[in-house]
Amino acid sequence: MAPRKLESVSLEPSEDPATFESKNVHQIYDAIATHFSSTRYKPWPIIATFLQNLPTGWVGFDSGTGNGKYLPLPADRPGAIWTIGMDRSRNLLEIARHAGGDDVVREVVWGNVLENAWRPGAFDYAISIATIHHLATYERRKLAVQRLIQAVDPNHGRILIYVWAIEQDELSKRKVVDQDEAVVADEKGKDVMVPWVLSKNLAAKPSEDSSPPEVFNRYYHMFAKGELGTLAKDAAVALGLSVGDPSAEEVGQGVEVVQDGWERSNYYVELRRWSK
Template sequence: MLVFVTVGSTRFDSLVQAVLSLPVLSSLRLRGYTELVVQCGNSAFELASSISQGENLIVEREGITVELWKFKPSLDKEYERADLVISHAGSGTILDVLRLGKPLIVVPNPTLLDNHQEELSSLPLHRFRSTIVTAISRKPSKPLIHPPSYHFRHLTVVDLRDCWTSTWDSFELNNFVFEYSIEVATKTSVLILHPRSPRKSMAPKTVATTVVDEDPQEYEDKNVHAIYDEIASHFSSTRYKPWPIISKFISSIETGWVGLDSGTGNGKYLPLPLERPMDIFTIGLDRSINLLRIARHAGESGTMREVVWGDVLGHGWRSGIFDYAISIATIHHLATHERRTLAVKRLLEVVSPKHGRVLIYVWAIEQDEQSKRKIPTGDESDTHLGKDVVVPWVLTKQGGSEGNGGESGQQQVFNRYYHMFAKGELPALVHDAAKLLGIHVGMPSPAGTSPSVTRGVHIVQDGWERSNYYVELKCWEIHR
């Protein structure tokens, strides 16, 4: 059996040192574990120098094969193959592992105390927060069904042999119900969650078609921008995991490049690439001041991010100032074809005409089987134009005390405007934007064959992933 340990994007010296200690390795071996994989980040420990340049190190200790490395663009495969996960107290990791139905040990990082308390407290349910028990110094006389909530304290040593188990309980999050039992290591700051298989709890969100019959800017102000400022904290708590193709794109960016995240939201892409922290520099732009306040602190390293309050249609940047730009789940909030075209034009304008790279993601009409959104069907005579819809966001404002499980909360529904893209519509926007700029779409012609074409943009990728359409673009310029 395999144990996977992750410390996130920063360092957690005491956790790495603890899981490599002889008592913990012996405890794991006695329970049948034969492999231990540790994502160490920048942690300081006895073998840190052996992986300082990004190497993988494999050693044998106490009858367990131990694999050590610093970072990877995605940890999904590690979660999937693990039989047990030991993690820092990052909400993203907690939710990912629970969705997979894997046992999870959560160890709060004392060096990131305030950050993790804020991150966990942003989870939109009170019952889950109330079961986070830490710094328990003695075994209770009887199991606690709903233990009180304690502040995180310092980590001593992880000892898997000294635990007690409470009764099973459940909570609902992101359209799933999780059932779990709680074990608390009696001499540590450790919570162990053993989830049962998640089950769907709700029907897909009701999506309704709409017609934009007023000034598009005023319509977006009411049905997009005002809503995101209102739901910013709740929205951010559900947007924690970078999408794989976007992570891969950012990881491929050259060291020293400077880029723009146009519509950055809570800034989850600003810290990337995790395997090369600070090698590139991404500036976030957004219309929501409340999301930008969250984006400034994106990531777990404590780094203050550079963010700008502005409009994706604005012309506040010098032409060609950035080496790359991303626009993730933003352009579909623009209410007309002309405004969506202008957004793509702005992206092409701000990146280098010689080597600029751009990645754009938008929601698709074609939703996959895991989507919570059911797109209404109707007149399909002109499907290449996509659909204008409103998608509800349900915000529950809790009433009463924190320990009541949120049952007396009042629900408020916000209907956000989206243009759901049809197949081929996004690359068509690229062609329209390029036409406005007077540049060619396609690969550069061989020298001497088309001397009049000196600047263009190449569509590197044009695809669909998990209910989204995306295009990757690369600019080129030829001097003849």
Template sequence: MAPKAVAEVVVDLDPEAYETQNVHAIYDKIASHFSSTRYKPWPIVTKFLSELPDGWIGLDSGTGNGKYLPLDRQGKIWMIGLDRSINLLKNAQQAGGKAREVILGNALHHCWRGHAFDYAISIATIHHLANPQRRMLAVQCLLRAVSPKHGRILIYVWAIEQDELSKRIIPQGECKEVGSGKDVIVPWVLSKETSPQGTNSPEGEEKQVYGRYYHMFAKGELGRLVTEAATGLNLIIGAADGQVPSSEGVEIVQDSWERSNYYVELRRWSIP
């Protein structure tokens, strides 16, 4: 399949309204087709989940069709899926052929008591938020969701730097600000066999194309976002070693690029 060109855009509406129109409404329309193409877990996410201690309870913020929910190591860990799309959650409810715990909600809202989880993942979600403040708030929600003593977090976002296997062509040219990434609309071509209502499209009918909003992250941008989010919560950035008593912080364990994505792995800590 030839790579699809994406169009650079300016978010000129209220960001929440813009996301409703260009993210949430689109995913509800393409949910069935989208889910049929999203079934293979990414290796680094699989590795992260495989290394968690038995008995840990986690959050998949932006679970989509729930493809990571079955990676519970036969019940040795447990995960709740959160998503804004009701139609994607209908798939997530039975991810892996088993009943799953899922919640309809927003990644920017606190749907549970603070620090209720041992770990959290946010895979290809934060890049759908339409301004830096909302992206920072999403990271803060993750930091608040996990244990301050041992919580672990993995975040993935799309990168401007796409590899040779990418299905996307990113607009060339300088970013508005150094290291600020690009706001783009990425086309989704709906399978001609499936309409938004799940019925067959008439033979010969032109395929429907839906545009989804993404913020494509620049090199270093995700790490800076995490630092700003943690600083806003009065958390120390860095390892726990050598820190003073009565302090809390977050260590950036990994900050890297993999297959057209940037990702960070975080570890919360606190010293009595």
């Protein structure tokens, strides 16, 4: 089956982005939580490796944890690190509390990725996986990255961010842009609606009727090549931090980009805080 072209969307100048996100993101994930969670069970390799390589005893948080599939990791060292999950969806958090199915109740918090919810430098690490692309403006996406930077230790804090990419791989069911749109989209990304066809058996109120399944359209900002790395750097600079190799600085605080790449229809960036 050929990939389906996604519907473009734009936020009207008079439209409140928080209200737009509530309608086109938060309410939808509460409605589809059970079905969504049933399709999200396998950790992505780079994220699993990132968590596996963290020192024993570190404490971090997952900003936009969803069903909490990363909370039990690393699989080969259960309990070696402690990840707290935060999400806006109460229904997903109920699932996340029992992520891993090993009778361990996970620590989860109901919250907004834009809020300054944590004491500065409280965590050793933070991850944000497939969350920031649901924010409807550049400024809100930048603020979400700033909250991650602020929440981790200024001397050694580690951050990993994943977002969906315009460039979808050969296995994707989605097509983001046509060839004639590629130049513009490559510069600034593209705002689209991504449909979710709800399974009747896994709906909040299962139905046995023969009517068509309910379809929910979720808002996404699909990132262009280089856009996520630039966003992370902009967020750091706006906080008064240097960006780059700490060996090039004599004093101060900053953020180093450890890796910036693409994996299976996603862009990712890894950041490291430093202070000297």
